[in-house]
Amino acid sequence: MEAAEEMAAGTAVELTEAIRRRRMQRSFSDAAVDGGVLDSLLATALRAPSAGFSQGVDLLVLEEPASRALFWSCASDRAWRDGDGARALLAAPVVVVPVADPDAYVARYAAPDKATSGLAGRPAERWDVPYWTVDASFVVMQLLLAVTDAGLGALFFRLHGDPDALLAAFGAPRGRQVVGAVAIGHAAAAGHSRTRDRRRRPADEVVHRDRW
Ligand SMILES: Cc1cc2nc3c(=O)[nH]c(=O)nc-3n(C[C@H](O)[C@H](O)[C@H](O)COP(=O)(O)O)c2cc1C
Secondary structure (H helix, E strand, C coil), X not given: CCHHHHHHHHHCCCHHHHHHHCCECCCECCCCCCHHHHHHHHHHHCCCCCHHHCCCEEEEEECXXXXXXXXXXXXXXXXXXXXXXXXXXXXXXXXXXXEECHHHHHXXXXXXXXXXXXXXXXXXXXXXXXXXXXXXXXXXXXXXXXXXXXXXXXXXXXXXXXXXXXXXXXXXXXXCEECCEEEEECECCCCCCCCCCCCCCCHHHHCCCCCC
8 A cells, every 4th residue: 555545544534524624724833744644745746637747746845944944034024924923834844835847838738649739839928728837736735635634734825925036045947837835734723714704605606507
């Protein structure tokens, strides 16, 4: 059995239950995430679908305190970091940064088996739907669900700051897209969404059957 399967079997949370339970967690204890568990989470995330099986999404995984400090200095404002509200999020012992490579998709769709896709030779800025963003989003979603399944918490959040400066700080190649980042750790109390007062749109308002 693979590690991810073992973890899923051990925690025995059904998919629907994990989806129902998942909430963005904004408050973490500083307890470490077990290395084997983290490996399993990453492996599960990387089983996501990928357009043309291009697999142009890399994961920058930050665990060392110095790496996380560098990340936060590139990805947040100093005033926010110094405020009380930031402490619970900054405590997260793991930050995962999905990094997508538009060029990998442009190259993949230039291959002979994609000749009829209508995307061959199309530069990244002219794709109607940027598949690299879609793929990175799928990876993030699977990561969030795997985290829930493992009994941990996670927050997907937008970066404040220059993504190219972040990539350069970690020695990542240029020209990559950073869709955001995922903080992972053991949930501390009262870490849920600030937007809870917004109602979830009911299915009969959102779902348009046969006609809008
Ligand atoms: C694209 C995207 C960007 C988000 N950015 C942030 C963010 O920067 N900070 C944050 O606290 N939450 C962020 N969120 C989390 C949403 O606020 C959250 O998913 C929403 O309020 C619903 O709550 P739930 O995920 O707990 O069900 C983001 C979610 C998505 C999908």
